[in-house]
Amino acid sequence: xxxxxxxxxxxxxxxNEVLKDINLSVERGDVCCIIGPxxxxxxxxxxxxxxxxxxDGGTIVIDGLSVTDPAVRDVDLRRRVGMVFxxxxxxxxxxxxxxxxxxxxxxxxxxxxxADDRARALLAKVGLADKAESRPSQLSGGxxxxxxxxxxxxxxPKVMLFDEATSALDPxxxxxxxxxxxxxxxxHTTMICVxxxxxxxxxxxxxxxxxxxxxxxESNPPGAFFGAPQMERTKSFLSKVL
Amino acid sequence: xxxxxxxxxxxxxxxxxxFELAIAAMACAVALGFVLGTLRSMAPRALDLPLLGIVxxxxxxxxxxxxxxxxxxxxxxxxxxxNNAAAIAALxxxxxxxxxxxxxxxxxxxxxxxxxxxxxxxxxRFAILRLVVIPQALRRMLPPFVALFALIVESSSLAAxxxxxxxxxxxxxxxxxxxxxxxxxxLTVLVAYFVVNYPISLASQRLEKRLT
Numbered sequence: 001x002x003x004x005x006x007x008x009x010x011x012x013x014x015x016n017e018v019l020k021d022i023n024l025s026v027e028r029g030d031v032c033c034i035i036g037p038x039x040x041x042x043x044x045x046x047x048x049x050x051x052x053x054x055x056d057g058g059t060i061v062i063d064g065l066s067v068t069d070p071a072v073r074d075v076d077l078r079r080r081v082g083m084v085f086x087x088x089x090x091x092x093x094x095x096x097x098x099x100x101x102x103x104x105x106x107x108x109x110x111x112x113x114x115a116d117d118r119a120r121a122l123l124a125k126v127g128l129a130d131k132a133e134s135r136p137s138q139l140s141g142g143x144x145x146x147x148x149x150x151x152x153x154x155x156x157p158k159v160m161l162f163d164e165a166t167s168a169l170d171p172x173x174x175x176x177x178x179x180x181x182x183x184x185x186x187x188h189t190t191m192i193c194v195x196x197x198x199x200x201x202x203x204x205x206x207x208x209x210x211x212x213x214x215x216x217x218e219s220n221p222p223g224a225f226f227g228a229p230q231m232e233r234t235k236s237f238l239s240k241v242l
Numbered sequence: 243x244x245x246x247x248x249x250x251x252x253x254x255x256x257x258x259x260x261f262e263l264a265i266a267a268m269a270c271a272v273a274l275g276f277v278l279g280t281l282r283s284m285a286p287r288a289l290d291l292p293l294l295g296i297v298x299x300x301x302x303x304x305x306x307x308x309x310x311x312x313x314x315x316x317x318x319x320x321x322x323x324x325n326n327a328a329a330i331a332a333l334x335x336x337x338x339x340x341x342x343x344x345x346x347x348x349x350x351x352x353x354x355x356x357x358x359x360x361x362x363x364x365x366x367r368f369a370i371l372r373l374v375v376i377p378q379a380l381r382r383m384l385p386p387f388v389a390l391f392a393l394i395v396e397s398s399s400l401a402a403x404x405x406x407x408x409x410x411x412x413x414x415x416x417x418x419x420x421x422x423x424x425x426x427x428x429l430t431v432l433v434a435y436f437v438v439n440y441p442i443s444l445a446s447q448r449l450e451k452r453l454t
Contacts, residue, residue, distance in 0.1 A: 050362055090359075
């Protein structure tokens with residue numbers, strides 16, 4: 001059974017259909033990179049997966065839990081799905097450590113000491129062991145995003161969603177965030193990454209999905225996807241971004 | 243000169259009463275503001291409209307009329323209150339309506355990304371509000387709350403008209419005894435209100451600059 005299975009997913013904001021019949025399957029341990037022009041519905045897919053946005057039709061099943069089943073509680077779904085945002089969205093009134101321990105303490109019910117141990121280990125993993133007591137305002141964008149990754153990992157998620165995790169960063173510091181994401185991929189974390197980083201997709205993805213105007217135009221492993229794109233729309237997009 | 247000096251202790255007591263009124267009303271207004279403002283920030287439109295109606299009603303009526311209603315009107319329903327309690331209640335409701343706007347405004351000014359990030363961790367609505375949104379919103383509430391306190395101190399002088407012995411009423415009683423001191427006494431009262439309120443509004447402006 002795949003880790004994530006989306007079938008026939010539809011979503012409209014008012015008259016604007018942003019997702020039209022989306023079918024997407026992601027296997028355990030795979031990295032799925034979603035690329036495409038802005039406004040194509042890439043981010044909306046991620047937000048539907050953890051119920052930040054309710055879908056209008058179709059089904060999403062994640063690790064056996066149905067996103068559309070009202071009997072499945074938000075918390076049971078969301079503790080299994082970590083999310084990293086373009087704008088980091090760290091809590092500015094908390095230190096890095098407090099950002100990372102909030103979920104484990106308040107949602108998973110961990111004791112402060114256990115949550116602190118977990119936070120220290122994760123901050124070390126993203127290379128920020130010495131920044132545990134820093135506030136977000138004292139950290140660079142790349143450092144903030146790495147704290148945000150640690151915060152999401154602290155819940156022990158089955159799937160990690162990355163919503164343009166490097167788009168708000170200066171080009172010279174996207175590397176430090178991409179390195180952390182590569183490391184997670186090497187550890188067989190199931191990841192769905194909406195990204196503009198073609199190099200990352202080529203190197204790390206198990207599958208590359210190209211979206212345009214609310215539909216999945218083409219989906220293939222990176223070798224085939226970048227080497228021999230099938231659809232005209234894909235070719236024209238790649239010719240502009242590569 | 244003599245009756246001016248004699249008046250001073252009663253003016254000081256009156257100022258004390260003014261502070262009592264203002265502090266009690268402020269405490270109630272903040273509590274009221276938090277309840278109403280938080281509710282309004284979360285309420286769906288159908289529930290928000292009646293709440294908005296309440297807030298607009300109490301913002302739209304003159305404070306003095308509210309005091310008269312509470313002090314002279316309600317006793318006919320058997321709800322007899324002391325002068326001070328009626329004054330505090332009127333000030334509290336009036337300022338509470340303004341406080342609820344301050345609280346609601348501060349809450350909705352926190353970027354949606356904060357709520358989303360907290361929701362993505364699995365936190366529920368109330369936990370998000372309590373742990374993530376309100377701690378950040380408090381900073382934005384502080385300057386307008388301080389300014390609101392200055393407004394309450396000023397407005398509390400209306401309580402003299404329902405016979406609360408606040409600073410203004412203490413001054414009036416002295417002037418009634420000796421009309422010759424009207425000028426120095428009322429000048430003193432003017433200066434006293436200014437001396438109390440000016441540092442408060444300065445503090446509010448300072449906080450505004452520091453926290454935003």
